[in-house]
Amino acid sequence: MKIAISASGADLNSQVDPRFGRAARFILFDTEKQTFSVVDNTKNLNAAQGAGIQSAENVSRSGAKVVITGHCGPKAFRALQAANVQVVVGASGAVSDAIEQFRSGKLKTAESADVEGHWS
Amino acid sequence: MICAIASGKGGTGKTTVAVNLALSINGPVQLLDCDVEEPNCHLFLKIPTPKKKTASLPVPVVNREKCVNCGQCSRACRFHAIACLATGVLVYEELCHGCGGCVKSCPNNAMEEVPRSIGDVETGIKGHFTFTQGRLRIGQAFSSPLVRAVKQGTAFDGTTIIDCAPGTACPVVAALRGVDRVVLVTEPTPFGLHDFKLAVETVRHLKLPFGAVINRADAGDSRVCDYCQKENIPILMEIPDNRRVAEAYSNGQPAIEAVPELREKFSELGRRILEDSSFSKDGAA
CATH class of the missing domain: 3.30.70.20 (Alpha-Beta Plaits)
Structure with missing residues (x-):
């Protein structure tokens, strides 16, 4: 299974970006192979609107089944839900730590968006 | 002849000028309230608008x-x-x-x-006066298509006055496109001048003939006048600061009814907007 983690850097030691829609990158982690790749998301970083929607499209097309991030707004959440992607919020620290926290069940799966649109 | 009443800053008196100007024009006149997010001309006209059309x-x-x-x-x-x-x-x-x-x-x-x-276009007629307004549905974010729908009625044999939204954004540009003249209403305050400059820039960009109306003209300083002089912008009318105008406004009464001396001023403005020579055409094609 592939997990997409919103990240400010390009490896497992980089920090989790708390913003889903305007994260610079997604680290795509394969739980079976224990490998990762990087999905660039910089074009959505400065989008005037619809950053969350396009980021969700990006994640969905990457084949990820789970998103780990800090917060997720309503439009992004709707897209991720429609794409059958599980949304996990409240992550912080290094990407590798976030993956570990998710595996040990310390992070919660969001039932809805946890912030308003354009919260930051 | 289509004349739009616009301003950079909100609250300078667009509606006051639009309503009183429309009421002062002899012959067939139509007033289009294109401030569709908060149409308020109807408060002063009290013309029922039974004809409704949905804009989509x-x-x-x-x-x-x-x-x-x-x-x-x-x-x-x-x-x-x-x-x-x-x-x-x-x-x-x-x-x-x-x-x-x-x-x-x-x-x-x-x-x-x-x-x-996205909203409704509502029309009512009283004698030679036709009134149309757009009313954006609550929760809708796009007002420009509704502004265009309100303006679809501008094929009118007479004078058309358009009350625009404040500012210089898309809904204002939608209201200004295709008009013959623009009256920019401002006030002699620092904010009034700042936003007036933005409005001047907008109408120049759209290449529309325009002039200025200074509301509460004796309340501030002379910087708006100085700017108009420097930029060759004709001042079409000055409305003095008058408590009776504000009182009438708060009661939904047109200023020309409450303050008779304004009636002649607005009739004069009506005459001037029909004269080509009254308007600045520095930006016009």
Whole structure:
């Protein structure tokens, strides 16, 4: 299974970006192979609107089944839900730590968006 | 003849000028309230508007049998209103500007447009006076298509006065396009001057003949006048600061009814907007 983690850097030691829609990158982690790749998301970083929607499209097309991030707004959440992607919020620290926290069940799966649109 | 009343700053007196000017014009006149987010001319006219027409925006729907999920529509949409997900295409109607780009970009004709109502165009007639206003539905973000729908009635044999929204953004540009003249209402304050300059820039860009009306003219300083002089902008009228105008406004009474000396001033403004020579044409084509 592939997990997409919103990240400010390009490896497992980089920090989790708390913003889903305007994260610079997604680290795509394969739980079976224990490998990762990087999905660039910089074009959505400065989008005037619809950053969350396009980021969700990006994640969905990457084949990820789970998103780990800090917060997720309503439009992004709707897209991720429609794409059958599980949304996990409240992550912080290094990407590798976030993956570990998710595996040990310390992070919660969001039932809805946890912030308003354009919260930051 | 179509004359738009605009301003940079809000609260300078656009509605006061639009309503009293329209009421001061002899012969057939129509007033279009294009400030569709908060139309307020009706408060002073008390003309019932029984004729209602719904204005809508074309938004795409996806035919799932034809869609191959290629992503062309999503890439075509500069407003990011379409997400092309692994599970199919998702449309965010609230972000759609109705441009039709997605429909044209689809290689499989899998998209068609359906109307989404955004507001109402309401009309009423009293004697030689026709009044039309747009009323945006609560929760709608796009007012420009509704402004255009209100203006569809401008093929009118007489004088048309348009009350614009404040500012210089899209709904104002939509209201200004195609008019013959613009009256910019401002006030002699630092904010009034600052936003007036933005409005001047806008009408010059649109190449429209324009002039200025200074409201509460004796309340501030002379910087607006100085600026007009420097820029060769004709001052079409000055409205003195008068408590009776404010009182009448708060009671929904047109200023010319409450303050008789204003009646002649507005009649004069009406005459001036019909004269070509009264307007600055420095930006005009």
